Amino acid sequence: MAERKNLKVLVVDDEQDIIEILTYNLRKEGYEVATATDGVEAVKIASRFLPDVILLDIMMPNQDGVETCRQIREIEELQHAFIVFLTARSEEYSEVAAFEVGADDYINKPIKPRALLSRIAALFRREIKKEQEVSKISVRDLVIDRSSYTINKAGTTLVLPKKEFELLYFLAKNPNIVFSRDDLLQNIWGSDVYVLARTVDVHIRKVREKIGDDYITTVKGVGYKFEQN
Amino acid sequence: MAERKNLKVLVVDDEQDIIEILTYNLRKEGYEVATATDGVEAVKIASRFLPDVILLDIMMPNQDGVETCRQIREIEELQHAFIVFLTARSEEYSEVAAFEVGADDYINKPIKPRALLSRIAALFRREIKKEQEVSKISVRDLVIDRSSYTINKAGTTLVLPKKEFELLYFLAKNPNIVFSRDDLLQNIWGSDVYVLARTVDVHIRKVREKIGDDYITTVKGVGYKFEQN
DNA sequence: AATTAAGTTAACAATTTCTTAACAATACCT
DNA sequence: AGGTATTGTTAAGAAATTGTTAACTTAATT
Numbered sequence: 189m190a191e192r193k194n195l196k197v198l199v200v201d202d203e204q205d206i207i208e209i210l211t212y213n214l215r216k217e218g219y220e221v222a223t224a225t226d227g228v229e230a231v232k233i234a235s236r237f238l239p240d241v242i243l244l245d246i247m248m249p250n251q252d253g254v255e256t257c258r259q260i261r262e263i264e265e266l267q268h269a270f271i272v273f274l275t276a277r278s279e280e281y282s283e284v285a286a287f288e289v290g291a292d293d294y295i296n297k298p299i300k301p302r303a304l305l306s307r308i309a310a311l312f313r314r315e316i317k318k319e320q321e322v323s324k325i326s327v328r329d330l331v332i333d334r335s336s337y338t339i340n341k342a343g344t345t346l347v348l349p350k351k352e353f354e355l356l357y358f359l360a361k362n363p364n365i366v367f368s369r370d371d372l373l374q375n376i377w378g379s380d381v382y383v384l385a386r387t388v389d390v391h392i393r394k395v396r397e398k399i400g401d402d403y404i405t406t407v408k409g410v411g412y413k414f415e416q417n
Numbered sequence: 418m419a420e421r422k423n424l425k426v427l428v429v430d431d432e433q434d435i436i437e438i439l440t441y442n443l444r445k446e447g448y449e450v451a452t453a454t455d456g457v458e459a460v461k462i463a464s465r466f467l468p469d470v471i472l473l474d475i476m477m478p479n480q481d482g483v484e485t486c487r488q489i490r491e492i493e494e495l496q497h498a499f500i501v502f503l504t505a506r507s508e509e510y511s512e513v514a515a516f517e518v519g520a521d522d523y524i525n526k527p528i529k530p531r532a533l534l535s536r537i538a539a540l541f542r543r544e545i546k547k548e549q550e551v552s553k554i555s556v557r558d559l560v561i562d563r564s565s566y567t568i569n570k571a572g573t574t575l576v577l578p579k580k581e582f583e584l585l586y587f588l589a590k591n592p593n594i595v596f597s598r599d600d601l602l603q604n605i606w607g608s609d610v611y612v613l614a615r616t617v618d619v620h621i622r623k624v625r626e627k628i629g630d631d632y633i634t635t636v637k638g639v640g641y642k643f644e645q646n
Numbered sequence: 647a648a649t650t651a652a653g654t655t656a657a658c659a660a661t662t663t664c665t666t667a668a669c670a671a672t673a674c675c676t
Numbered sequence: 677a678g679g680t681a682t683t684g685t686t687a688a689g690a691a692a693t694t695g696t697t698a699a700c701t702t703a704a705t706t
Contacts, residue, residue: 300523349652364565370538382535386694387654393696407566408662408693409579578663615683616665622685637673637682 196220197308198239200230200256201274202248206299210243213301219308227251231259238265241308244291246275257291272308274299306379327360327416330399341399351376352395355388359404359414368411388412424541425449427468429459429485430503431477435528439472442530448537456480460488467494470537473520475504486520499540503528556589556645559628570628580605581624584617588633588643597640617641 197219199210204225211221222237224230226248234242242260246253253273260266272293295304323334331340337353339346348356354376359367367375369385377383392404392412405415426448428439436452443450451466453459455477463471471489475482482502489495501522521540524533552563560569566582568575577585583605588596596604598614606612621633621641634644 351653366564366566379539382529382532383654384531384656386656389694390654390696392694396695406694407579410566413565580664612665613667615667618683619665619685621683625684635683 195241196222196237196239197241197243198222198224198230198234198237199243200224200227200248200253201243201245202226203245206245206274209301210299210304213305217305227253227256227259230256231263234260234266234269235263239269241270241272242266243272243274243295243304246273270308325357325361327363327414328403330360330403332357332360339399346398348395348398352391352398355391356395356399356404356414359412363414363416366407366411366413371411424470425451425466425468426470426472426537427451427453427459427463427466428472429453429456429477429482430472430474431455432474435474435503435526438530439528439533442534443537446534456482456485456488459485460492463489463495463498464492468498470499470501470540471495472501472503472524472533475502499537501536554586554590556592556643557632559589559632561586561589568628575627577624577627581620581627584620585624585628585633585643588641592643592645595636595640595642600640 195218197214199207199214199221200223201207201210202225207223207225211223214221219241222233222239224233228251230242230244244253244257248256253275257271257273260269260271270292272295273291274295293307295307325332329342332353333340334357337348337350339348339353339356355372358372358376369388372388373381373383373385392406396404403415404412406412424447426443428436428443428450429452430436430439431454433454436454440450440452451462451468453462457480459471459473473482473486477485482504486500486502489498489500499521501524502520503524503526505526522536524536554561558571561582562569563586566576566579568577568582568585584601587601587605598617601617602610602612602614621635625633632644633641635641
């Protein structure tokens with residue numbers, strides 16, 4: 189997995205084992221890694237290492253993750269670093285506080301390396317997408333507006349429920365490309381949601397009901413696609 | 418859910434109940450399943466069964482999951498098998514050790530069959546995508562586009578059913594090479610599908626009907642080929 | 647807490663695609 | 677040319693996939 193230009197990750201955890209596993213896996217994927225074993229050290233190192241991602245254990249001696257996060261956010265150059273909290277399932281006390289101080293994501297231990305990596309990768313992808321993502325797209329006679337979750341078709345305005353909107357938006361954004369139901373689930377529902385593939389069909393049906401049958405076509409045995417013309 | 422070519426899963430757990438539930442669900446999804454009730458047996462069976470996925474209980478009599486995992490990883494042919502640990506929430510002693518010995522994922526009991534299945538499916542999706550090839554090929558006046566599942570011929574767009582599309586795609590990708598009906602069945606239908614060889618003829622006929630007779634030629638007594646010029 | 651909306655699942659219907667079998671047509675061989 | 681093997685073609689029905697509806701579950705809202 190090359191292609192990445194030297195992204196830097198700072199791992200902060202008081203357990204040496206966890207540091208080792210994460211470091212090992214991240215390096216294997218081509219990330220540059222630094223580590224810290226408590227909050228105070230973390231702030232110190234972060235300010236010099238300038239990581240793109242910070243994996244931060246919540247429960248730590250000396251200074252906990254929430255406070256550490258707050259301090260990191262005050263550092264100018266780390267304003268845009270991704271901060272991901274690591275936490276044991278039980279200690280949910282901080283869940284809310286975590287986001288309040290500016291965390292970007294939240295991962296429960298036990299940590300699954302693959303899941304973690306794919307989530308980190310996703311953070312960057314999201315970032316890239318945000319830059320390119322237009323809130324409004326026009327295809328054929330539809331104007332799909334992300335900011336209001338509405339579809340404008342020939343003067344009339346439709347409001348779609350979230351999933352239906354996302355589905356239409358995703359397909360319309362990638363016209364003429366067939367997506368399998370699993371692809372759609374991955375992209376719209378996310379990788380950690382387990383719903384039946386046929387759920388997609390129901391949403392497709394509802395979208396068609398609202399915008400008409402001739403936008404989304406079925407490729408039997410494969411999936412669905414949005415027809416450009 | 419077809420589409421999968423005989424993926425093999427080895428289930429290792431000392432509780433008969435769990436084995437049965439998992440086996441039942443996996444078989445229903447079309448996986449080939451073998452089972453073992455302790456670590457020693459697991460290694461023995463794994464080395465002959467050569468599973469693609471190994472679901473491994475951590476707490477087992479005789480030899481625990483971590484040690485078993487280590488031994489399995491030493492077997493050359495199982496280097497790339499996915500190993501997923503199953504564990505009761507409480508016993509987190511092994512969390513770290515598990516990944517150290519090369520586990521790929523980690524699932525807490527009680528196991529929700531659906532989540533498990535979708536996770537296993539996800540493991541393979543990643544693999545399969547890698548193998549995916551060029552999505553667009555141009556031969557003569559045809560453009561065969563895998564991403565939209567369409568054929569473009571001199572400005573007009575043709576939509577072929579899946580098998581016909583795959584057949585044309587395969588032949589066009591390897592022009593001027595004669596394939597026997599069995600070759601085509603192997604490559605397009607897969608190695609575990611048993612249909613009569615003459616089924617190919619029918620599909621060839623339909624493809625010819627749609628794109629014209631002068632692309633695919635018959636080599637009597639041998640098979641079919643796509644004519645480059 | 648009750649009500650409403652959204653999302654998911656399950657069941658059945660409708661449709662399309664695939665496969666088979668039968669017969670016709672064609673090429674190949676002696 | 678006649679016989680044989682192979683392929684072309686068609687149509688019927690099997691199998692697989694998708695459409696559609698309604699019941700149910702979950703989440704949001706009042």
